[in-house]
Structure formats: C-alpha cells, structure tokens
Amino acid sequence: MNGHLKKLAAALLLSLAALSARAGGKIAVTYITPPLNVPSMVEKRLGLFAKHFGRPVEYVVLRNGPEQAHALAAGDVQFLPATGSTSVFLSVASGAPFRILGIFARSPRSFKILAPKDSPLARPEDLRGKTVAGPRGTILHELLALWLAEAGMTVKDVNFVSMNVPAAAAALAAGRIDVALVTGAPAWRMARAGYAVLRDGDGLVGGEVLSVTTEAMLRDHPDLVEKFLAARRETLQWIADHRGEAVRIAAEELDLNPEDVEAQLPLYDFSMEITPADADGLQRTADFMAAQGMMERAVDVRSLFAAPRP
Known part of the structure; x- marks a missing residue:
C-alpha cells in the first residue's frame, strides 16, 4: 500500500x-x-x-x-x-x-499551452523533442496529450517536465523551457503580454x-x-x-x-x-x-x- x-x-x-x-x-x-x-x-x-x-x-x-x-x-x-x-x-x-x-x-479556454513571444512553434508536431513543463495528471496534461494526438504523437514524443503552474510560467519567462502548460490568471496575463498561445482547451477539454x-x-x-x-x-x-x-x-x-x-x-x-x-x-x-x-x-x-x- x-x-x-x-x-x-x-x-x-x-x-x-x-x-x-x-x-x-x-x-x-x-x-x-x-x-x-x-x-x-x-x-x-x-x-x-x-x-x-x-x-x-x-x-x-x-x-x-x-x-x-x-x-x-x-x-x-x-x-x-x-x-x-x-x-x-x-x-x-x-x-x-x-x-x-x-x-x-x-x-476550457483558461487552460493554455504557451510558447515564448515570436516563437516559431505553432503545430503539435513542432513540439517533438521540445521541453514542455506543466503539472502532471491534470487537465493541462490531458490537454497536451490530446493536442499531440492530433498529429499522431504522445507525451513521450516531447521532453515533459512535471512542475506546478507558477513554476512552469516562471520557467518559460526565464527561457529555461520551450513550452509551458498554464491556466488561470497567470495564463491570462502571459497571453495578454504577447506569449504565443499554441492551443487552449476549447474543444479538447471541459x-x-x-x-x-x-x-x-x-x-x-x-x-x-x-x-x-x-x-x-x-x-x-x-x-x-x-x-x-x-x-x-x-x-x-x-x-x-x-x-x-x-x-x-x-x-x-x-x-x-x-x-x-x-x-x-x-x-x-x-x-x-x-x-x-x-x-x-x-x-x-x-x-x-x-x-x-x-
């Protein structure tokens, strides 16, 4: 046990x-x-x-x-x-x-997959081999998996690092990761500040x-x-x-x-x-x-x- x-x-x-x-x-x-x-x-x-x-x-x-x-x-x-x-x-x-x-x-729209400003990343296949951070076993994790599946990929095709939302947002802002899984006010603020929203949960997660x-x-x-x-x-x-x-x-x-x-x-x-x-x-x-x-x-x-x- x-x-x-x-x-x-x-x-x-x-x-x-x-x-x-x-x-x-x-x-x-x-x-x-x-x-x-x-x-x-x-x-x-x-x-x-x-x-x-x-x-x-x-x-x-x-x-x-x-x-x-x-x-x-x-x-x-x-x-x-x-x-x-x-x-x-x-x-x-x-x-x-x-x-x-x-x-x-x-x-659903408050859950976002974010990349740096002016990032060349746009499609799920662009994430192959990239470092993606977010909380494992959550709606955000599910969102990532479902989006990757649209390109025939799984989470194993990226370098997934489990961390909480504030840590993932900070890591993206510091340039330590390629993509962050973020929700709530941090996601809204980062999107407003110009971070690239690769996908939100609309149509994928509730x-x-x-x-x-x-x-x-x-x-x-x-x-x-x-x-x-x-x-x-x-x-x-x-x-x-x-x-x-x-x-x-x-x-x-x-x-x-x-x-x-x-x-x-x-x-x-x-x-x-x-x-x-x-x-x-x-x-x-x-x-x-x-x-x-x-x-x-x-x-x-x-x-x-x-x-x-x-």
Whole structure:
C-alpha cells in the first residue's frame, strides 16, 4: 500500500467520528479563490453558507487537490465547493467514498499551452523533442496529450517536465523551457503580454471544477447537502443580479483591477448542473488518468453523481 493509500485509509477511519463530532456544531468547507472562483468569494463575503446551514461555517484554505481530498475523507471538512476533478478521481480510485454534487465551474479556454513571444512553434508536431513543463495528471496534461494526438504523437514524443503552474510560467519567462502548460490568471496575463498561445482547451477539454461531498453526508445529512446546494444557487443568482459588485469582491480578494476580473469572466461558466457533455468530458479525464497509469483502477464517473445521471 503506497503512502497516498495509507493516508486515505487512516482518514476514512477517522471520518465517521469527525462527522459525528461536527453534526451539531459548525460546518467546515474549503475556501479556494484562484484562478477566478468568483462564487466562492461572493458566498463567503455574504455569509450564505452560514445563512442556509443555520450554524457557523469554518473556511479552510487548502489549495492543493490531494490535501483537499484528504481533509474531506477525514471529516475535517464536510464539503469541497470547488475542487479539481483529477484529485477526486485519484481519491475515488484509492477507495474514498466521494460523491459529486455538481459543477462549480467550466473554463476550457483558461487552460493554455504557451510558447515564448515570436516563437516559431505553432503545430503539435513542432513540439517533438521540445521541453514542455506543466503539472502532471491534470487537465493541462490531458490537454497536451490530446493536442499531440492530433498529429499522431504522445507525451513521450516531447521532453515533459512535471512542475506546478507558477513554476512552469516562471520557467518559460526565464527561457529555461520551450513550452509551458498554464491556466488561470497567470495564463491570462502571459497571453495578454504577447506569449504565443499554441492551443487552449476549447474543444479538447471541459476544464471542469467540481463540488464534492461524501457518501456519509448524503446518507446521514441530506438536509445539509440540500442547504449547501441552496446556498450555491443563491450565490449564483446574486452574482447574476449584482455583477458589478461581484467583480469588485473578486478584485479585492485576488488583488486585481476590476477591469482585469471583468476581462477574464467570459472564460468561466459557473452553472451548477451536470450536463451530458460534462459527464462525457469528466469520463474522458478519468480514462486519460487510468491510461497514464496514475490510478489503481478505472473510475465510472457517472456512478459518482449524487443526482440522477445525465
């Protein structure tokens, strides 16, 4: 049993006790602001989870996907309002009883394959033998593989170096790599600064971020699950009715100009419902991870949906 599995197993043993201890007290949720999680920032500012739960809410900042999954499995948090699909699938493949409540965001155009300014690189075949950096086992990694496949290539045809998004962006800016896989505000800033966008995720990946809880929450506290979803719906309606104020809140939280937030918003779709296209895209991501040998077993994504399958 590897380290990840041991941690998950220990977490799962603790989860029931943690859930029981919190049953009459405060609810804990993760709070993630980047890349542009406007609903999370608005919800926290307005206190809508506390309003709907009728009890205090603790916001836990965990920006690493595996840490978020571990906290949910351990019962340290009861909900992940916004978490990457890859960490969810890795955890489920390792035995974590997670359930997907809905989509938090879709942003395929925010995922970009970037090259230096005035780069001669343009087509996937141009990357053969080049050094490409980005986070392994993520939507960005999947985007690279799918784009290369259009030229009959695989990731093995490039010199792939696994590193996080900020490190990849910095390496490209310093000229240490040929191509970077970047998303969120760093990708938007670099594209605006003139870096070459070789491909974004539009038409290749869905870029889905998920809202997730556990089987135990669904079984033992369906009322809290419905209150969570009601708070999410109210948040989205408030954003629709008060777009300018929502932009201001996000700008303050991310230390950006409101104009920069407004310019990036069209890249994001925050509607909650899981569509058939979402389900297909998520399954492709899970299948990609399994094919890459990143998961110990395949995952049937539709079996994870809390609501009826689309």
